[in-house]
Amino acid sequence: MEVGHLSDRTKIFLLLLPAMFIIVVLFFGGLMIGLMRSFNYMPVIGLTEPDLSAYISVFTDREFYLSFLLTFHIAFTSTVISSILAIGAALLLRRSFVGRSIVNFLFQLNLTVPHLVGAIGMLYLFSQSGSFARLAHEFGMIARPSDFPALVFDPYAIGIILQYVWKEIPFIGVIVLANMQSIGEDYESVARSLGASKWQTFRYVLLPLIFPGVLSASVMVFAFTFGAYEIPAILGANFPAALPVLAYRKYTDVDLAARPEAMAMAIVIALLSAVMIYFYVRYSRRRIRG
């Protein structure tokens, strides 16, 4: 118990041990088992010869490509739209105006509302018998629900993207706003006094300064939107389904032979998030230290 007599190395080791144990066993263990099973390799249950059959059937399946493209489209479009609007919102919140404290409060409120609740809200707003369809009917724009454009369960995943934009503007927004506040306005004043226009000041002074913060937040958003299950499960079309939904379906298929295929899809998602981690670490090393 005499902690003071331990060397620093022992102390660090003991302090980190429980957390590293949990992360290595649960997180990396889960990844490793998934990887092994995706190769049909599991000595414990007698599978001793790894093969590529799961990957072959995944990569020769048209549904997988459609699903991958859809998921990439969802993640990419949501991330780009959210980032741009979040920068706009942060610029707005930087100055005082009537209602700023309300926007601030709602920003924080939305951070605490789970994605699932937002997804159900979007369903009630944008489905063909939802609030907007009813409004359109009220103004005589549509006669029956099927006249209203399909914004949920639709092939372009508009409902899903709307939900992510709703949820991620505040997330990226608070990070960008804090970034702007710690940078201050001195650099911009100098640029303005040297004759730069408002746009030039934003484009060549402020944007490069906040860019690393925007990028690290965007990377988190991209990885999340690529791997989330419940939002496309509520708002998405049946075919093609988003990759996490497809992986879950394969995993829970009555045909147990589909499980290695589900694992292979999980590995595809993990590889893509590994690329995201690379970008995150590259642009946000200092954020990790708090």
Add this chain to the structure above:
Amino acid sequence: MSTAESIPMRSFRVLTGVVLITWLVLPLIPLAIWSFARGWFYPDLLPKTWTLRAWEYAMSDTAGVLDSLWLTIGISLAATVLSILVGVPAGRALGMYKFRGKEIVELMILAPTIVPGIAVVLGIHSVFISMGLNNTVWGVILVHLIPTLPYMVLVMSGIFANYDPAFEAQARSLGASPLKTFWYVTLPAIRPGIIVGGLFAFLVSWSQYILTLLIGGGRVETLPLLLFNFATAGRNDITGAIGMIYILPGIIILLLTAKHLSGRSGAVGGFGQI
């Protein structure tokens, strides 16, 4: 000239502010209305009959909503307490010491905050089956540690980076035991970090869906699972009531911690998971 420019500019700000406010509250409005509605059919803009039936159902002992609520609170509390117990020491190591391999340790702790749950949970599930942990509350609590623990460690390492261990040395030299030193010196100094990190770890666990669904096997029915089931079954009124109950802890935590929620705090990163 500058005043002529600033009036349209100001009204533009107010206008975009109004649009933003509307957009931010919009999805919650039909949920709230549905919880008090009965047979709210197309094309009615508002329900014809208002009723408390969905709330009575949700609050009744037989519906299982309250059981699910207590279960969810229990799981999130347990995941939070475990995250604090394990995360505080790790945060101390990362915040106060420089050592070889530190970058790799940080990377390993950071990874679960970016890699989606579905990518790891399928592998965990097939191991938990053989350990008898699937379909159990303990299995669900354990798997919730994957998103909550990294987050707690990151918050605590930020706290310990600004912490002066000299006070501990003084207490020790005055004869305090290690336990007393921790209780009377260390804990008060790091308590704000533990509270904020703990509250947000609670919210991260509170919002988990796919981890609970797979490891709980549908038997551990937390509030988000119940909400999903009612939503996909088309019971909009009960979905509305459960949805309102489900977002309540977040609002309470927000009111308790509003001042910590600026993006400058490392805590905000955890919201990527909710």
